[in-house]
Amino acid sequence: LLQHKDNPVDWYEWGEAAFTEARGSDRPILLSVGYSACHWCHVMAHESFEDESTAVFMNEHFVNVKVDREERPDVDRIYMDAVTAMSGHGGWPMTVFLTPEGKPLYAGTYFPRQRMHGRPSFLDVMAAVSEAWATRRPEAEEQAERLTLAISQSIPVAPSAPGIEIVDAALDQLSASFDPGNGGFGGAPKFPQAPTLEFLLRMGAIAPSPAARGRALSMLAPTLDAMARGGIRDHLGGGFARYSVDAAWQVPHFEKMLYDNALLARTYLRGWQLTGDAASRHVATDTLDYLLCDMMDPAGGLHAAEDADSEGGEGEYYVWSWDELGSILGADRRLAAEIYGATPEGSFEGRNILHLDRPPDAEAKASIDGRLLEARGRRTRPGRDDKIVTAWNGLALRAFAEAGAVLAEERYLAAATAIARFLTGQLEEHGGLLRSWRRGRPGPAGFCEDHAATAVGLFTLYQATGEERWYHEATGVTELMIERFADPAGGFFATAAGGERLITRPKNIQDNPTPSDNALAAEALLMWGAYTGERQARDLLEGAVRAATLVIERHPAFAGHLLAVWATVLLGVKEVAAPGAPDLARVVWERFRPEVVLATEGTLPLLDGRTRGMGYVCRDMVCELPVTTPDALRAQLAGV
Template sequence: MNRLAGVTSPYLLQHADNPVDWWPWSPEAFEEARRRDVPVLLSVGYSSCHWCHVMAHESFEDEDTAAYLNEHFVSVKVDREERPDVDAVYMEAVQAATGQGGWPMTVFLTADAEPFYFGTYFPPESRHGMPSFRQVLEGVTGAWTGRRDEVGEVAGRIVRDLSERSLAHGSDGPPGEAEPAQALLGLTREYDEKRGGFGGAPKFPPSMALEFLLRHHARTGAEGALQMAADTCEAMARGGIYDQLGGGFARYSVDREWVVPHFEKMLYDNALLCRVYAHLWRSTGSELARRVALETADFMVRELRTPEGGFASALDADSEDADGRHVEGAYYVWTPAQLREVLGEDDAAFAAEYFGVTGEGTFEEGSSVLQLPGEHDDPRAAGVRERLLAARGARPRPGRDDKVVAAWNGLAIAALAETGAYFDRPDLVERATEAADLLVRVHMGPVARLVRTSKDGRAGEHAGVLEDYGDVAEGFLALAAVTGEGAWLEFAGFLLDIVLQHFTGEGGQLYDTADDAEQLIRRPQDPTDSATPAGWTAAAGALLSYAAHTGSEPHRAGAEGALGVVKALGPRAPRFIGWGLAVAEALLDGPREVAVAGPVGGELHRTALLGRAPGAVVAAGEAGGAEFPLLADRPMTDGAPTAYVCRHFVCDAPTTDPQALADALGAG
């Protein structure tokens, strides 16, 4: 066993018995490199990364390669999900130097952590113009021993280039009406009208852009926005990217048609998409959207929930097939013969047509990914699906990354709380509450500073980053709205005070790491979405909601200052700042403040939660109760539950009529 044996990261633990003498990211690793006068090999990946596993098997498990590494390098292994700050800083350097990035990320550093050579996956033998990993190692060793001045010059120039990069954060104020309208035009130009989604292959679920489109339609009535969102959601739900048997979404589609997924399933994708489909149902009443939201919520609870009540990070893409080979997609794909084995001739023929299973196959070796190419409400399908799911359950299961990531659990809390409230599923609200309890109990210290991860109920060592604070606060605020428990509003306030104190810079810009966090070669800040909302705009959204609940001017000002980046980037890159655009919709709508003096879970409360006004905050409970500031001086009318709808704390006439409340929280 090497130095990774005692860590909490499942990804690092996968490498604990490698012959490579791995170090975790630590000052001691760089001191060792300085003492031995050797470079550092930084290898960054994550547990469900297919090519990370491939490179590990080909190179890091190879005795000769490991011996060379151990003699000439100090090797440092980083889980990008545990240390997104380290990943972000060096990925920026890789992309700047090579024009592309990905994982595994392979970077060579000096003992001062300055990068001088970059790459991603390297094969064990040279192929397709790519050098072998051993050739790369020998080349770096030769440069280090024979051309050290050149190495130092390259490293110094890279660090200077990174430190001199400036971010145009749009300090001339938050976005107005023009920016979302321009963003909508930009999305329309990039929209794939035949297949849904945006751009070409590989095609990722555009979760944050979909949320913007739904909010923009709710505020302005723009039918084109709703149509793009609805058609994209239907295309994904019918495609192979969605698990037609067990629910839940794979990470992305390798093709434009959503047919063949990259089979790993991430908590964050499913949390975000569960919420999108629930919001689509709220806007349209779509039965497909309702089914997918509930199936995705049930998938998260069934497959990702940990014994401590949190949610695990991911399921692997790979598992063992019938021949014992560890291959991608083995758990999910079917051949006609496998259908016949489970279902018999007649039902297998029905299933093949219903799910698009062909003799040629849509995946590898004649197998097919299940889709819904035709009608999807055939009553015969339920029994067939149930039998196939049971048979699939007997297959070797993909591995699970049991690490609990604070930010992604915040996203899951928001999705499960809202889905449970919309569809009368109190069990989902309970699961959301248990996950929130875990975050408070394990991830938050006595002064409400978050740690990024935990495993088996034990907190990790690494500080939370901005997305953790923003997404957890978002989850707590959603839970407060659904449960009527004001403690969740207070916890969100604790976290957002830390954002204002330790993550906020000049002109409203935000940083991904706190001002008292470990200092890297550059303090990372990225306002653009990746597979999850940017920490920058996630924090802005939570700050805005908290200000609407409490009337706090510092929180409102923090949100408006941060949203300057949406004014700058929204019209130019709408696909990559979708969450920021969604928050801007809430800002332009107020957001509306809804106080329901009456029973939690009652008709008025549920009506308020189902309101489509972008970013509306909801407080429900006893009139004049201390749980929420919005309930102060808001009495019931003649003893009947009463709702108050306000903007900037200026209120419409109170109402006891659910339909009148629904009208007040609809479009326009």
């Protein structure tokens, strides 16, 4: 929103004031939804929203509302459904024309200043909508009513959740779209799909048969390797871009998002534990270090994103001409060619995007990287969206906590603790989680995603540190999530009960780049239930799965994280109690054990009656004989 404050457009924020103005002036609403790091949002802003004549038309004929999709994912989700229903595809910027009651009249994405490539101009679209509102209103309102009804239809809740056979069925479907040459799924553009990778990661560890574990790893390992070597990864500064415009991961869309990097850092960390590939360990720490160095806010949270654009062009900060490489590296330019595939012709508009065709010589790469980083530091860095999004910080909290425990790295645990303190400070100050925060200014109230991701992160921090405070904070957030968002029929709504009334109350079943609300809620419930033995936890978790069963069965790639959680439940969660036994707790972290929930300290039900210095492996609160040595605990965890 701040990026548009100097536009000649009379922008309103989403809220009652805009709808009151629309009703009073009898004008439709023009809703524009974007986000700060969105390249095409910047293009449309420059072409249209900064143009005086376009702004005059907008202000005369519409009440103009600007929404940051990252602050209002509910508004984004509802009207993106309208865009996809009307056009068959979605994307940002999203442009939707609404009645004064908020019902969608017409919906699209980017509209150019002038007609091009079969797209009407933005002015043509606005003129057509304005004319229809003025002369064919009953017809327009009837269409809006039909579209509202269509997007309000929810996926029916299944009477039962799928059985463990769903694992093989999902692997079959994923295999059909897997790209064996390049890794990943489908063709261009290609996204990391971290929730799908989470399913493969877990099934590579705990799938019910060696064949299923092998199939999962045969898709996971080459995907991680290809992304790690590709241009989608910043080989100098760390971190991943949002997606690749080609199928081989070489040409990225250069924006960097917190959620991608938090999820992928954890995926590479656990992938290293699963496969033993040392390169994955390096990618994990490199990505976490990027977040620590470049995205940390002094208040304790992490910033949302870095733009794709700088110095007036997309990717300018990251690409290199052949001549630039020569002036920086001299004769060592040949090393850049060998290591990073640089050529005189380049791979992106005459310039080179760095990528690795093969594992490089570490010493030569370090020599090249140091000089290129120094030169890059003299460039104008892309703009940063410095708002702190709660859900994405919850994902990062989990990644840092797990990395701290797995690698015995105190700085990662310190980062996780700083994020946790920031997030839980909202509970004390505002009586609940916020969606976002920027420079002392609180954003909207939190959504289900914010509560669920934070709960999972806090439970993980408790496991990593044994500090009882984080267990109680996680439990409180989980109970708040249930109270505000649970649907008695099954699953979780995105918006809180008693909150702002929208044209429908969305329930996010499908993963996007991040796990769905229901998937994160299910994971929080898995942990809460393991610690407390609460029957309600299993019932609500199963309800979340039943709400998504049709998606899981037909399109498992759209519900990978929830499927991963449910398969973990079906295969058996193991509670490990190890009070006063750090050597035994360490056993849990030495391998990727997604089925294990660990308790070490505090007054929680799982630790009731446990003897300090001993380890217990339990299922549904029923425990095997206690053990006192790491080897004995390993044997029990392995079922020996």
